Amino acid sequence: MENYANSRTELLDMKRSEGLLKYILRIFIASMIGALAFGFLSGIFLSIINASLEGFALGLVAGLIWAVLVFVVILPLDVFTKIKCNLKYGFVDFRLRQQRTIRIAADYITILDTLQKVFQSQKKMYLRKKDAKRGIIDAEVGRSWRSFGERMTVTLNWDQGSKVFVTVSSRPKISTTMIDFSKNFENVELIIQGIRNRLKEQESH
Numbered sequence: 001m002e003n004y005a006n007s008r009t010e011l012l013d014m015k016r017s018e019g020l021l022k023y024i025l026r027i028f029i030a031s032m033i034g035a036l037a038f039g040f041l042s043g044i045f046l047s048i049i050n051a052s053l054e055g056f057a058l059g060l061v062a063g064l065i066w067a068v069l070v071f072v073v074i075l076p077l078d079v080f081t082k083i084k085c086n087l088k089y090g091f092v093d094f095r096l097r098q099q100r101t102i103r104i105a106a107d108y109i110t111i112l113d114t115l116q117k118v119f120q121s122q123k124k125m126y127l128r129k130k131d132a133k134r135g136i137i138d139a140e141v142g143r144s145w146r147s148f149g150e151r152m153t154v155t156l157n158w159d160q161g162s163k164v165f166v167t168v169s170s171r172p173k174i175s176t177t178m179i180d181f182s183k184n185f186e187n188v189e190l191i192i193q194g195i196r197n198r199l200k201e202q203e204s205h
Contacts, residue, residue, distance in 0.1 A: 023094040024075065030178050031070040039063030074179060081146075081182040089189060096177060098184040099169040102192055106199065108135075108156065111164050115154055118194035125152070125187075141170070146181040149173040154191065168192060 042059030086092040104111055112130075115137055119125050124142035131137075135156035143149045150170050157165045170187040172180055 020079070020094070024079070027075055027078075027178060028071055031067045035063035035067035036060070037063075038066065070179075078179045078181050082185075085182045085185055085189075092182075093185055096180055096184060097169065097171040098188045099167060100188055100192060101165055101167040102195070104164050104166060104195070104199070105162055106164065107162070108158050108164055110202075111156060111166060111195075112137075114195055114198050115156075115166070115191075118191055118198060121194065122190055125190075140173075141183075141187055144183065146183040147172060147177065150180075150184055150187055152187060152191070166195070 039060035039062060042062055043057070044059075046058055082092050082094065106114075112132060112135075116127065116130065119127050119137070119139055124144070126140050126142070127137065128140055129136070129138040135158075137154040139152040139154075141150040141152060150172055152168070152170045154169075155167045157167075159165070168188045168191045170184040172184065
C-alpha cells in the first residue's frame, strides 16, 4: 500500500466498514426480500392477466431465480472487485456511499484549481458545479458496466493555519442500488490520488 501521508497530504479517516460475512448476509437478505416483493407483484399481475392464482407461483419462481443469480454470480464478482481494491490500496470499505478526508498543506486556490484539473483528467467524470466561495464541487460519473453512474461531492474547509481539509464523497445515482463493484470506492481513490500526484508534480518543478 502506498503511504498516504507525505509532506503535503495526510489521509484522516481510513475507517473500515462492516466485515465480509456481515456484508454478504446483508446482500443475501436484501436480495431475498427483493425477490419476494418482485414475486408478489408479478403474481398479482399474472393472476389478473390469466385470471388464475397460478400467477403467484410463477412470480415467486421468477423472483427466486433472480435472488439465486444475485447470490451465485453477481455477489461473488462484487467481492472479487473488493479483494482487488484491498490488494491495490491496502484497505477496503464495503459501504456503497464512500467518503474520505485528507488534510493538505497548500493554499486554498491552489487546491481548488488542482481539483478541477483532476476531475477534467478523469474519464466519464463531469463537473456540474463549482462554488469557490463555499468550497463545494459537484460532479457526476457516467454509466459503466458496474453501475448506472454516481454523484460526487468535494468540500473544502480551511483552518487558521496553512492547511485545507478536503472531503471527497461518492454515492450511486440510484438510491436503491445494493452492489456497485467498488465503483464508489475507486471514484474517491481516483480523486485523492489525483490530488496527491499533481501536488507532487508541482513540488518537482
